[in-house]
Amino acid sequence: MTVAEKWVPSVRYRGDHLLILDQQQLPHHTVYLNVTTIEHVWDAISKLKVRGAPAIGIAAAFGLALWSNSEKEIDHALFLNQLQKQRDYLASSRPTAVNLFWALDRVVASAERSASVEEAKKNIEAEALLIQEEDENTCRKIGEYALSLLQDGDAVMTICNAGAIATSKYGTALAPFHLAKEQGWNLSVYANETRPVLQGSRLTAWELQANDIDVTLITDNMAAHTLKTKNIKAVIVGCDRVAANGDTANKIGTFGLALQAKALGIPFYVACPLSTLDLKTTSGEDIPIEERPEEEVTHLNGVRIAPEGIKVFNPAFDVTPAEYISAIITEKGIVSGNYKEALSTLKEEEKH
Amino acid sequence: MTVAEKWVPSVRYRGDHLLILDQQQLPHHTVYLNVTTIEHVWDAISKLKVRGAPAIGIAAAFGLALWSNSEKEIDHALFLNQLQKQRDYLASSRPTAVNLFWALDRVVASAERSASVEEAKKNIEAEALLIQEEDENTCRKIGEYALSLLQDGDAVMTICNAGAIATSKYGTALAPFHLAKEQGWNLSVYANETRPVLQGSRLTAWELQANDIDVTLITDNMAAHTLKTKNIKAVIVGCDRVAANGDTANKIGTFGLALQAKALGIPFYVACPLSTLDLKTTSGEDIPIEERPEEEVTHLNGVRIAPEGIKVFNPAFDVTPAEYISAIITEKGIVSGNYKEALSTLKEEEKH
Structure with a gap:
């Protein structure tokens, strides 16, 4: 491409x-x-x-x-x-x-x-x-708000692909990088490869590389070492469902990334279109977590990479409790602290 | 097998x-x-x-x-x-x-x-x-000490392969599971697959499965969700070099696992033969971290799994600061707290 x-x-x-x-x-x-x-x-x-x-x-x-x-x-x-x-x-x-x-x-x-x-x-x-x-408008606005949290020259980490191809255009978590490019800023991105389906390497690395954005691929277990040694200023991720209290379901690995970012004092942001906010879901405990076929873990490109007959646990998502989220970035603004009140107010505004 | x-x-x-x-x-x-x-x-x-x-x-x-x-x-x-x-x-x-x-x-x-x-x-x-x-004797003793920290029925997580095939026999981090099997205990093990070289899926899952030990394979980014939802009682890992102050270099991903275990209140143990303790290395900052070829990340079984020309960071190890380690298990006993003094005392004893 x-x-x-x-x-x-x-x-x-x-x-x-x-x-x-x-x-x-x-x-x-x-x-x-x-x-x-x-x-x-x-x-x-x-x-x-x-x-x-x-x-x-x-x-x-x-x-x-x-x-x-x-x-x-x-x-x-x-x-x-x-x-x-x-x-x-x-x-x-x-x-x-x-x-x-x-x-x-x-x-x-x-x-x-x-x-x-x-x-x-x-x-x-x-x-x-x-x-x-x-x-498309939502993504652009999320990108603008997200960019207000970053500075020219920053290095940022992401997981999975909350990018242009996961949306109508721009993406959510990747929107600030595409907008920064338009503005002539130089951001660098560390993309976690995101096993088992490799959305980070196959999609995010590809999408950012295609837009000439400085992107470096790492495996998921390199996150902590990279966060600590590469002067990462923020972690930004997408989401699949945000509960009323701010608990966030996103691609498996997001929760671990949030724990690591918090331990290392690095801000952890969730890019969330209000369409992904589900006020009917009270907290993360109520979000169903899809488990997918074992073959996603045991095979790659149809080739077996694990022992025959091995037992596998393959949850496709995890839930990051709101306490580990520094801010949630929506198309109507940035929310932090008391998510429950702030998120329901934003959702109300959206309806009018 | x-x-x-x-x-x-x-x-x-x-x-x-x-x-x-x-x-x-x-x-x-x-x-x-x-x-x-x-x-x-x-x-x-x-x-x-x-x-x-x-x-x-x-x-x-x-x-x-x-x-x-x-x-x-x-x-x-x-x-x-x-x-x-x-x-x-x-x-x-x-x-x-x-x-x-x-x-x-x-x-x-x-x-x-x-x-x-x-x-x-x-x-x-x-x-x-x-x-x-x-x-072989060292590994057996490490296994016995490690087992004293566990109970029949416990679920434990590990990364990479600090197993029988990484040693002379039994392994270090995997020794308690092999010994538990001899004693008729039922431990269950969650093995992180350990990208990029997959020592967890290719070696640990295989080694434990071969000894009829209950092992479940997960990808590395599933660790936090698994630690939280599967009642994991401990994380136990091997090591490639332990510095005088207890800082531990081990397979990439170990540091992240330690941060996640600490955040979730789960003990994090390092199984360390005294041959891996290096008193000449003052702290983790002095441990050289090997970076390996990009192809380990971009290819699997010779097949490309990432975009052409993508930039890669591929550190093979990371350093877990001693503060995140609940205990270091050696063949001479279990150490925790003031690692510097306790480790140098053990090393002295070894010489006599």
């Missing part, structure tokens, strides 16, 4: 089909899947072909639009009933990222504001497109 | 050659390299075919014996002079593990206690064999 291609959209809507960037084939191949059915969208989400909380939400919203466009039902009530079933089906593709449910519910609500099937179909498509468009 | 084969020696001395277990081929193939020259020993250490601080020391000691057995020099002074050069050559194979230098210096000192070349050659061989023999 060249710099000219740096904005590779994760999802493109084409009315009767979606183009979904197959992130499992990155960084070696930039391939778009031609997705024509809701089952195919479910599969793409479940198999991590599209991943990252905001991008999952966008793909799911367009999944309902694909279904809606091809649906022949002419009774309004029956159409809405079918829509709800499709919503529940797509919601079962992954359990942790709340944007999935948030986006699906926004699309269903838009359809419910219709008086006919025709109007419902229009609303569904418009809402899905709006979700994608809003996400 | 079956349980019957559970004691697979890492190094076997045969007078004119060594059999070195090629640990790079584990767990898929149990292959012994037929090593006939000191250059081949250097290569086996440098390329991690034999690894683990005690096993490196043993291999290096036998390396000098191989050289000595084939050496034609008949002048005593010239022989000792040549021996010193061979010692320096083998000492350059890896920089961090102090057992390498400790074992080489023991062998050289034994030769210096001779009056003839013939006697020197005998002493060299005898000293190398003694180092290997003593290591």
